[in-house]
Amino acid sequence: MATQTKPILHGYFRSSCSWRVRIAFALKGVEYDQLPVNLIKDGGQQLTEEYKALNPMQQVPAVEIDGITLSQSLAVIQYIDETRPGPRLLPADPKARAQVRMISDLIASGIQPLQNLYVIQKIGAEKMQWSQHFIDRGFQALEPILKQTAGKYCVGDEISMADICLVPQVYNAERFKVDVGKYPTIKRLNEALLEIEAFQVSHPSRQPDTPDDLRA
Amino acid sequence: MATQTKPILHGYFRSSCSWRVRIAFALKGVEYDQLPVNLIKDGGQQLTEEYKALNPMQQVPAVEIDGITLSQSLAVIQYIDETRPGPRLLPADPKARAQVRMISDLIASGIQPLQNLYVIQKIGAEKMQWSQHFIDRGFQALEPILKQTAGKYCVGDEISMADICLVPQVYNAERFKVDVGKYPTIKRLNEALLEIEAFQVSHPSRQPDTPDDLRA
Structure with missing residues (x-):
């Protein structure tokens, strides 16, 4: 497929859904431009009318690609997969x-x-316990599923969209102080995936908008 | 694809994610068996060890199909789409x-x-306002997107997975007393889709486990 211009990713360094899209671009070897949207600064740049026109959900990511604007990371990833070689x-x-x-x-x-x-802004002071609760609940379900499906990676021995989702979710879990060691399959897969260049170059610690104190 | 046995849907009449799968089966003309899982009775039949083996997330639906067990309704719908004619x-x-x-x-x-x-069990007494807030927030984003993509249905003039998701979400919105009239495109699409047989036979009011007082 001929593409006239590079895709533009409107994202945020620490957003797990933005990271998913960055991994997909990196795995496919697709060059793209990043336009950071700071979710904290100025009360949240995703709330501007300008950004709302790109993604009415006022979330990152939004991706301009092949003349259309897409939001929802899994829709973006599958579009990239269906239209790009690699x-x-x-x-x-x-x-x-x-x-x-x-x-x-x-x-x-x-x-x-x-x-x-x-969501966690609405939860307020209890956001840490709230997040831990639902991440633990999810990981308790994910662990036995991955035990059945995983080889070297989440499903068999090939990297897939499942791996693209797993690594940013584990990163989130660690931010919310969930003990990932309780989930040996999740832990093993995450460690194996973090060895791969596409997961490294896309990491929150290495983005154009990463603050200096969080930079790797 | 040869299929030895009918798929089994473990679902609940009022679960919007179960309804999605029922619509997909109906649109494809696939016969299936239903094994109801009552989310309320006995403290919630989805919490049993037996059901947890089918879906470790302890949610409906779970679908036994072609020798595998799948959960997550969009994964099920796309599997049905990729393996069934129609x-x-x-x-x-x-x-x-x-x-x-x-x-x-x-x-x-x-x-x-x-x-x-x-989630709403954890929210407790404020669950009505909580649900209204997030449905309204989502519909405010969905309305302008659908205005751009919709023809007769959500994307152009062919029924798709987007329609399969829309109708059960509008049903949920009505349960939580959201004024759907504020969203004219959503309202129009929902009404058009409810005219279609696959959306009618799969409706929560017409399932084997629908209580008599909610039966159409």
């Missing part, structure tokens, strides 16, 4: 694809939404 | 597919998880 992000076999999507959605619908900024 | 549930064009997934994920990750039973 390694598949979903396996060819329908059952394995379904397992990849099941694991991805368990994280993207079952865990992450409950730590979204606009 | 009308496509995702369009052939990659950009339209991405829009279908964006709308589906906006609902499945951005709205529905915040009304999940295990």
Whole structure:
């Protein structure tokens, strides 16, 4: 597919959903530009009318690509997978694809939404316990599923969208002081994936908008 | 694809995620068996060890199909789409597919998880206001997106996974007394979709486990 211009990622260094998209671009070897949206500064730059036109949910990421604007990270990742050459992000076999999507959605619908900024702002003072509770609840379900599906990575021995979802969720878990050591399969997979360059270059500690004190 | 046995849907009549899967089966003309899981009775039948083996997230739906067990409704729907004949549930064009997934994920990750039973049980007495707040927030974003993508249905003139997500979410909105009339595109699409047989036969008011007083 001919692409005239580089995709633009509107994201935030620490957003786990932005990180997912960065990993997908890196795995596919797609060059892109980043336009950081600071979720904290000025009361939240995602709340401006200008940004709302890109993503009415007032969340990151939003991606301008091939003349359209997409939000929702898994929709973006699957669009990248279906239109760009390079390694598949979903396996060819329908059952394995379904397992990849099941694991991805368990994280993207079952865990992450409950730590979204606009949710924990509403929770207020108890946000740490709230987040820990739902991450632990999700990881308790994810661990036995991964025990069945994983090889070297989440589903078999090929990197997939499931891995793209796992690593940023573990990063979030650590931010909220969840003891990831309780989940040996999750821990092992996360460590293996963090050895891979696409997961390293996309890491929150290495982005254009990473503050100096959090920079690797 | 040869299938020896009918798929089994473990679901609950009023669960919006179970309804999504029922719509997909109905649109594809796939016969399946239902094994109801009562989320209220006996403290919640989804919490048993037996059910936990089917879906460690202790949620409905879980689907036994082609020798595997899947949870997460969008993973199930896309597996059904990729392995069964009948009308496509995702369009052939990659950009339209991405829009279908964006709308589906906006609902499945951005709205529905915040009304999940295990979440609102934790919220307690304020669950009505909490649910209204997040449904309104999501519909305020969904309305301008659908204004751009919709034809007769959510994306163009073909029924897709986006429609499968929309109708059960509107049903939830009505349960939580959200004024859907504020969202004219959502309202119009929902009304058009409820005319279609696959959305009618799968409706919460017509399931094997629908209580008599809620039966249509």
